[in-house]
Amino acid sequence: MVKSGTLILGVAAQLLLPLQLLFSVFLLLRGHDTPGGGFIAGLVAAGGFALYLFAHGRRALTALLRIAPRDMVGLGLLLGVASTLPAWWRGEPFFTAQWWTLPPFGVALSTPLLFDLGVYLVVLGALLTAITALVEIDQDDVPS
Amino acid sequence: MQALVLGGFVVSGVAPWLHRLMGGRAALLLALWPAAILAWLLGQWSGVVAGEALVSEWAWMPALDVSLTFRLDGLALLFALLIVGIGGLVLVYAGGYLRGHSQLPRFLVLFLVFMTAMLGLVLADNLVALFVFWELTGLSSYLLIGFRHTDPLARQAARQALLITTGGGLALLVGLILLAQAGDSWSLATLVTRGDTLRAHPLYPCLLAGILLGAFTKSAQFPFQFWLPNAMVAPTPVSAYLHSATLVKAGIYLMARLHPALGGSVAWTLTLVLVGGVTLVLGAVMALRQTNLKLMLAHSTVMALGVMTLLLGVGTRTALTACLVFLVAHAFYKGALFLVAGILDVSTGTLDITAMGGLRHALPGTALVAALAALSLAGLPPTLGFVAKEQVWATLLTSDPWGGVALAALVPAAGLMVAVAAIVAVRPFFGPPVATPRAPRSRPSSLLLGAAPLATLSLLAGLGPGVLDGLLSAALSAIGAPGEAPHLALWHGFGWPLALSLGGLLLGWLAFRHWDRLRGWLEVGLAPWVARGPEVWHAALGWRTLQLAEWQTRWLQNGHLRSYLAIILMSWIGLVGQALVVHHGLPGWPSSGIQAFEGMVAGLMAVAAVTACLVRSRLAAVAALGSMGFAIALTFVLFSAPDLAITQLLVETLTVVLLALVLFRLPHFTRLSSFRQRWRDLGIAGLAGGLVTALMLAVLDGERLPRISDWMVSQGQPLGHGRNLVNVILVDIRALDTLGEVFVLALAATGVYAMLCLRAEESSWSSPAP
Structure with missing residues (x-):
């Protein structure tokens, strides 16, 4: 039941996925000042991948993702924990936010952003883990 | 000092790697670590003996007044020397004992972790740090007792020891916290100067009970003594090091350390003298009942621990001196005897004394070591055991009113110890040779290399006990009995102490001659008591606990999501509802009116909720829940919370995706609950909903409550x-x-x-x- 196989959905998913991912990154980055943020962005990205999954099937999604969703969760947690460390390095209390401006273009970088990226990856990874796991048992039942 | 102590954890970490590199000889190399600490400690000897405690401070969690400060005073030095000295020797021994054992690396790691924890325990000045090290020793002891983890008996003994010692550890934690509150400090060095305040404090009985429970469980005092003999399933190096020389002395250390802070009261004296007395008699009698060499030694260790507790209870300066001398003597001879037991085990394949005999020809060195150590155990000159025993007699003869009671228990017990010593040293090595399961042959020299120095020390310290005077004096002033240095000597002349020793000797000789008959008699006579003893209480308690756990698991965790929800909601309603009513009172209805569109959204939600409950198709129920979610999102939009609205919409969407995947796999949509249960559930749900409403109203009219959002709004831009x-x-x-x-x-x-x-x-x- 997972792979629909209809042409319209297939093409639409192909076109929509990059847009959705772009939008999710946009939401992630602007989140600190206007509605958005890692959690919402992760949900949007997961929605995009879910659409792709329905249109093209699990194999195609795995090939597209390249890394396992579970590893994404691990990476996200690692980023989240890593963002607590710079404050410690500077002798400030645990988890104090640190802000830097990278010199050449004045790009703002901060531990909250890093942390938000971690949240994004965990949300995306957790949802994709659940969805693909559900799809997997379907495939076991109906060998293709 | 911190590096020296905590470095042990690093060394234990590289142990497996070292073992892979050089095999069984790694133990020899690792023994250099305790040797290095020993050398450093000896370097501090003169300073500490002169009365200067070496303090090395390290703030750990300054905000909580927890520090990792180490303090090397006389008492700490005495214990630390025993820990690293015997630790090094046993490590050498273990390298030979477990040669070729596939789990040797694991042993080395655990052994070094234990040694480090024990060292930290006796050096720590902060109560929290002391407790952490205390529990670490218990944990590593658990793993070492269960070293042969494929043996169910070993696992059971390990679990028993863990349950008892950590159970006592919990009591100790409570006791230490109360102690810190009563004494208004977490530092031992400060607390020992506040003895009068502490003893007069209303919390004194509680904190004393907690601390003594911790010490008694760790040091195998009655009624917790049974875990120690059971722990003998551990490899012999563990028995020698943990269960005779160090770990079980942790409780003695704690009681000695806190003696100036807590000791001297009637409760202290009475408890320690009684418990110590019962323990020592029990240990001595039970020892003679055994034929297994290790079990016999274990019970005699219980006896020795009882003696130390009793002496701490008596608490005079001479009693404390006697306690410390006896502690040192015991560590030497009992460690050596356990190591001898291990040599006999690997050489002959048995630990049953009645199955050995005439081994002096095959194992001459071992026989010599056993004889020396047994002399000390029996308290015969010229060993440290004799010095200690004379000291004990001299103390008890002069201390009223407990001396008489203690002597009545101790003299027969000492006699039985003489019998134990004779059995251990004579039966396996003399008499006609007995066929053992394995033909006796000599074993790796590292075994004897570990055992011989301990026995030799027994002898040397006995010949010249004066070397201990300075250290003992420093240790005594650390536990609140400063004064002139005690003068230990081998020969005190004729007097009552010598007479008591001779009496004990005679009794021991008789018990030794008639041991076989005595044992049979004890076996039969004590069987009904053992069958009703504390070990059975412990087993019954464990069994009851399991039953209770099973019953409450069946009741609470029955696997039905609906009953989980009901239980969670009901507890929440009870707790939060109570707090709301008591602390706030039921809120009134807000004065501001309700807009028409707000009413419409609320009505939409209500309709959706009722529909979801009533429809008989799963798809319809899901759809109803979905519209409920969108209505909630709409509320967020209306009250200008775009972030929440977006999140809610996305979550609803992804819920549909997940549901689409599982919908076909779910069982038929049936009603599982009866009509009455549905009404009950409606009641719970209605109460929960009502409580949420009441909470929201309380928040709205609670302008009295300080608002945190203003602060957040003001700080969002400048700080965030x-x-x-x-x-x-x-x-x-x-x-x-x-x-x-x-x-x-x-x-x-x-x-x-x-x-x-x-x-x-x-x-x-x-x-x-x-």
Whole structure:
């Protein structure tokens, strides 16, 4: 039941996925000042991948993702924990936010952003883990 | 000092790697570590003996007044010397004893961790640090007792020891916290100067009970003594080091250390003298009942620990001196005897004394070591055991009113110890040779290399006990009995002490001659008592606890999601409702009116909720729940919370995706609950909804409550560098909460994955492969 196989959905998913991912990154980055943020962005990205999954099937999604969703969760947690460390390095209390401006273009970088990226990856990874796991048992039942 | 102590953990970490590099000889190399600490400690000897405690401070958690400060005074030095000295020797011994054992690396790691923890325990000045090291010793002891983990008996003994010592550890924790409150300090060095305040404090009985429970369980005092003989399933080096020389002395150390702070009261004296007295008699009698060499030694260790507790209870300066001398003597001879038992075990394949005999020809060195150590155990000159025993007699003869009681218990017990010593030293080595399961042959020299120095020390310290005078004096002033240095001597002349020793000797000789008959008599006579003893209480308690756990698990965790929800909601209603009514009172209805569109959204939600409950199709129920979610999102939009609205919409969408995947796999949509249960559930749900409403109203009319949002709004831009306050809260102000939630999310995903993939695996097992 997972792979629909209809042409319209297939093409639409192909076109929509990059847009959705772009939008999710946009939401992630602007989140600190206007509605958005890692959690919402992760949900949007997961929605995009879910659409792709329905249109093209699990194999195609795995090939597209390249890394396992579970590893994404691990990476996200690692980023989240890593963002607590710079404050410690500077002798400030645990988890104090640190802000830097990278010199050449004045790009703002901060531990909250890093942390938000971690949240994004965990949300995306957790949802994709659940969805693909559900799809997997379907495939076991109906060998293709 | 911190590096020296905590470095042990690093050394234990490299032990497996070292073992891979050079095999069994790694133990020899690792023994250099305790040797290095020993050398350093000896270097501090003169300073400490002169009365200067070496303090090395290290703030650990300054905000909580927890420090990792180490303090090397006389008492700490005495214990530390024993710990690293015997530790090094036993490590050498273990390298030979476990040669070729596939688990040797694991042993080395655990052994070094234990040694380090023990060292930290006696050096720590802070109560919290002391407790941490205390529990570490218990934990590593658990792993070492269960070293032969394929043996169910070993696992059981390890679990028993763990339950008893950590149970006591919990009591100790309570006691230490109360002690810190009563004495208004976490530092031992400060607390020992506040003895009068502490003894007069109303919390004194409670904190004393907690601390003594911890000490008694660790040091195997009645009625907790049974774990120690059971722990003898551990490899012999562990028995020698943990269960005679160091670990079981931790309780003695604690009581000695806290003696100036807590000792001297009637409760202290009475408890310690009584418990110590019962323990020592019990240990001595039970020792003669055994034929297993290690068990016999274990029971005699229980006896020795009882003696030390009793002497601490008597608490005079001479009693404390006697306690410390006896402690040192015991560590030497009992360690050596255990190591001898191990040599006999690997050489002959048995530990049964009645199955050995005439081994002096095959194992001459071992026989000599055993004889020396046994002399000390029996308290015969010229060993340290004799010095200690004379000291004990001299103390008890002069101390009223406890001396008489103690002597009545101790003289027969000492006689029985003489018998034990004779049995251990004579039966295996003399008499006609007895065929053992394995032909006796000599063993790796490292075994004797570990055992011989301990026996020699017994002898040397006995010949010249004066070397201990300075250290003892420093240790005594550390435990609140400063004064002129005690003068130990081998020969005190004729007097009552010598007469008592001779009496004990005579009794011991008689018991030794008639041991076989005596043992049979004890075996039969004591059997009904052992069958009703504390070990059985402990087993029954464990069994009852399991029953209780099973019953409450069946009741609370019955696997039905609906009953979980009901229990969670009911507890929540009870707790939060109570807090609301008591602390706030029921809120009134807000004065401001309700807009028409607000009423419409609320009506939509109500309709959706009722529909979801009433429809008889799953798809319809899901759709109703979905419209409920969108109505909630609409509320967020109406009250200008775009972040929440977006999140709610996205979550609803993804819920549909997940539901689409599982909908076909779910069982038929049936009603599982009866009519009455549905009314009950309606009641619970209605109460929960009503409580949420009441809470919201309470928040609204609670202008009295300080509002935290104003502060957050004012700080969002300057400190958080963000205008979207929701996000600033999520990733900065309350980032720790978010981190926790992210971990929960990851855990949930892992759980889903594990559950589904395990199911998939099961189904692929049951169905033939495609």
